Amino acid sequence: MDILLSGSFDDAERDAWRAELQDALPEARWHLTATPENAGLITAAVVANPLPGSLQGLPNLRLIQSLWAGVDRLLNDPTLPDVPVARMVDPAMSAAMAETALWATLSLHRRFYAYAQQQHAREWQQLPQRRADEIQVTLLGTGQMGRACAMRLLALGYRMTGWNLRGGTLEGLPLEHGMDALWPLLARSDIVINLLPLTAQTSELLDQRFFNALRPGAGLVNLARGGHLVEADLLRALASAQVSHAVLDVFRNEPLPSDHPFWSHPQVTVLPHVAAATDMRSAARIVVQNLRALRDAQPLSDLVERSRGY
The missing domain is CATH 3.40.50.720 (NAD(P)-binding Rossmann-like Domain)
Known part of the structure; x- marks a missing residue:
């Protein structure tokens, strides 16, 4: 299973998320960027406010899993692929x-x-x-x-x-x-x-x-x-x-x-947007549950209704 990790991280935060997610799902291949070589392999994207357009060109993408509870910025991207989007409910x-x-x-x-x-x-x-x-x-x-x-x-x-x-x-x-x-x-x-x-x-x-x-x-x-x-x-x-x-x-x-x-x-x-910070340990487990459900063709959790905006 090939998964893209994409978001508005600094390098340290990105590396911490990758380590936590890789520990939780070691059998997956985690990618930090989409390239012509790996774009056709990626089936899921784990994201945190990715740059608009950054999820285009992934022909086999089947799930966008957000690390954040709010998905308004994500849904406001007009280039967002038409695949299921799941929000973080932790x-x-x-x-x-x-x-x-x-x-x-x-x-x-x-x-x-x-x-x-x-x-x-x-x-x-x-x-x-x-x-x-x-x-x-x-x-x-x-x-x-x-x-x-x-x-x-x-x-x-x-x-x-x-x-x-x-x-x-x-x-x-x-x-x-x-x-x-x-x-x-x-x-x-x-x-x-x-x-x-x-x-x-x-x-x-x-x-x-x-x-x-x-x-x-x-x-x-x-x-x-x-x-x-x-x-x-x-x-x-x-x-x-x-x-x-x-x-x-x-x-x-x-x-x-x-x-x-x-x-x-x-x-x-x-307050500097700290009312409920994402806990990497628990969030990684929740992300992996949905990724394994995707892999095993099981129902996905916490899917967004795009018409409602959440």
């Missing part, structure tokens, strides 16, 4: 995302960001403290990561509601769907956590209309994609105190430019 990554969501929610609920500012100002002031069951947390996106976050937060007693575009059910979590349901839900939300996939329907969802619909003083946690957020609209919402604090892990331009106002804004906490 319980280890979901657990890490749930930890970040839990930390951000607790910090917003218990005013820890405000206390950090008070420490900087050497100000001693005890702020009002609410119970978890008095805090309405709205979770946008109820996929694997969203579900992991919901279970952690429900266990601490938060009042939670999930929202997505298409509906469905999630045990233990009230769920609403569709744009008409979003606006009244925001009006009763104290904290909103965004874990939606980035699609044409969700791009720039976090805009002025969204912020105006929120309960005044709500907190925002964006752990999904920078393309969901209209940054200028968030700055206006922070200035008016419609949003009290924003925890942002993802940005339209990464790394975040050094002159960006988010860096120094007292009501913004910036």
